[in-house]
Amino acid sequence: MHDVEPLAEAVESLADRFRSLPQSKLLGAVPGHPSRAAAALELARRLAALALTVEGGAERDFPDAGAFAVGDQLAVAGHDLVAALAALPEGAEVALPDGPAAVGEVLAGAVAAVRGTAALCA
Numbered sequence: 001m002h003d004v005e006p007l008a009e010a011v012e013s014l015a016d017r018f019r020s021l022p023q024s025k026l027l028g029a030v031p032g033h034p035s036r037a038a039a040a041l042e043l044a045r046r047l048a049a050l051a052l053t054v055e056g057g058a059e060r061d062f063p064d065a066g067a068f069a070v071g072d073q074l075a076v077a078g079h080d081l082v083a084a085l086a087a088l089p090e091g092a093e094v095a096l097p098d099g100p101a102a103v104g105e106v107l108a109g110a111v112a113a114v115r116g117t118a119a120l121c122a
Contacts, residue, residue, distance in 0.1 A: 002085055002086055002088065002090075002103050002104070002107065003107075004082045004085050004086045004107065006107070006111050007078065007081065007082050007085070007107055007110050007111050007114070008078070008079070008082045010078075010111050010114040010115060010118070011047075011074065011075060011078030011079065011081075011082070011114055012075065012078075013118070014040070014074060014114055014117065014118045015071045015072070015074045015075035015078065016071065017071070017118070017121075018036075018037075018040050018070050018071030018074060018121075019071035019072070020071075021036065021071075023067070023068075026067040026068070026070070027067060030120050030121055031120065032120075033120075035067065036121040037066075037067035037070045039117055039120055039121055040070040040071070040073075040074050040117060040121065041064055041070050041073065041074075042117075043074060043077075043113060043114065043117045044062065044070065044073045044074040044076075044077040044078075045062045045077070046113060047074075047077040047078050047080070047081045047110060047113070047114075048060075048062045048076075048077040048080060048081075049062070050081055050106070050110065051077065051080040051081040051083075051084045053094060053095065053096065054081070054084040054085060054088065054094050054106070055084050062077070078110075078114070081110060085103055085106065085107060088103050094106045
């Protein structure tokens, strides 16, 4: 079984932070994004797309439900990825667009992405 706990914890921590931000902070610009909410939405979309890739599902739209929903969207996308990765057998690889990657690499990349967004939006 893969240790998905670091990803689950990082996602939940960041999602909780976004759920508690006031509107002024949510809508405040950060480098590379028009707002913190936009940065979090981009991360949620990346995590959701990765979860679909892991599950072998077809690509789907990930809606923008507004700044006040982005914490919940991040939590859902992150937990979907956690569940998808946890279900893979030991030694499995994920067929990424750039080529196959070990589950550990995918987990590490996802954790780094969540932590990067957290630092960007601090």
